[in-house]
Amino acid sequence: MRADPGTATSAAVILTNSRGQYLLHLRDAHKAICDPGTWSLIGGASEGGETLDEAIARELHEEAGLALPGLTPFTTVRAEGPHVTEGHIQVYTGRWDGDADRLPVGEGIMFRWFDVATMAQLTMCPWAYEAILAHHGQHGVPAPASAPGPLAVPQQRPDAVRNVIGAHLYLERDGRTLLGLRHPEAAYAGEHWHALAGHVEYESVRSALVREAAEEAGLLVRPEDLRLVHTVHVLPHAAAEPRLQLFFHATAWSGEPAVREPDRCVRWEWWPLDGLPEPMVPYTRTAIDGIRAGRAYSELGWS
Template sequence: MTVTTPNSSHQGGNSLNVSSSAQPQSTAVLLVNSHGKYLLHLRDAHKPICDPGTWSLVGGGPEPGETLDEAIAREILEETGLVLPHVAPYTTARAHGPNVTAGNIQVYTARWDGVAHDLPVSEGIMFAWFDVATMEQLSMCPWAHKVIKAHHAEHPAPQVPGPRDGAGQGGAGAVKNVIGAHLFLKRENCTLLGLRHASTAFAGGEWHALAGRVERESVRSCLVREAYEEAGIAIEPADLSLVHTVHLLDDHENAEPRLQLFFQASRWDGEPKVREPDRCTAWQWWPLDALPDPVVPYIRAAIEGILAGTAYTELGWESAAPAPDGR
């Protein structure tokens, strides 16, 4: 981690700074993306911690022998799994209220462009990106909200083309597309769907196909692995055939566009069983003409496309397309 010293305007002009005699005993970081949004962490609501149930910042106190710079690097890694190259001190803030063990907080800044709901959640409930206007509607940790508003006033959100702004412009504002592998199993005019655990960040309490995000592996290999890990189903790669593709643009947390690939298995071994109860609470065969409610919308669209014999569906791109006159 490279730590730089804030400039004099930060030191002298920020009303959040505490007196020099009150040394910070804890740390926090403002993680900002290229669209000027801030990464917030939803804290547990029913634990004896400071600011329970609020949206706040990543951070925590130093361990014995640690400097504040070392502490924030460790906290970022432990809470998000990220190793960030440039983390700079920004200001100091003061927390108040029950269960506050370290009132003075050294606040840092760092830049990160990524998908919040893909971060591991080692504590708390979830991560999400928010702009400052939306934060006015959230249950915010007071000191964190104050710090963010001060930072935003000094660093307004840049006018950077997002996924929708760059549509149809020859790659302007280009972003990567995430690939998802999905299994379409058909038995006696029924298909297999899993009920997502209510606490999952994506589609909690909804029915979803067996699926996984493709990492450094082939799509078929990903699906073979996910089928066994999630439901105990054994499939050979050669028995998987691509039957539909959904190109999805979802505004959820400004996520990247996704290519959702659906493969049908001609044969498999094993009966589906719950093997990851923190993600999926039940597997069930549903009639193709009577899918459950609620079901993840793009899953329904894909199944309808498969039954109609079409190969491709686009979702969420309607408002991203430029007008015929180019405006």
């Protein structure tokens, strides 16, 4: 299925994370498209005379809302079957350590991280599976080296897990704090009250919080007005990625909270600190209790 790179008219990208997993995209099953109903890679044909580099950057943004620098050409494959024209595909590689559940799904059904062993049980797009196996063969996580002696520096475990970092805004006004009611169909904590929050991307935590405050609620916050007041280290369940939830108190801000992302939050409300609502995201309640008590750190879900 390998093809001549010079004949490629489409582009796709293999994205890996620090756990050695691959990001897959579940394609629509009942549309006249290439490889319907399969797990595949983000990608598509070039349009309007754009280069393949430009095409894969556009497809990443359209399908998953991602803008990733440093994508590298890896191999060229050939796609075959119904609804395939000019089936030579340039496959790129890149790294991203985000939460697949949080990606906006511009096309298809969903995104998920999988390891190569699990892919053997999935309905995979043939050319995408071949490209991933080739990549894994070249870049798979090596076995840890044995220690030569008691003073040797320990090798990192091949299954070591990096923690997801969340940035949270704690606002207090007249003895009340700002919470948002999550949309019933939100990917996380539907119909629960939660602090204004978001995942930290390729940015500082304060920068992430400034961005999230503007995107979610139309609030203007300056990085220098943010002070870390509590950290909650959360393990949602035994198979989950650990999460480090950082809560920052804004000593000043401008604007009144407004619903800017109605698919995630349906309303904002100021709640009295001694009368917090139910249901509420548990770690957010833990953080607020910790802030009021002057504690800097809490843990949830760890044995």
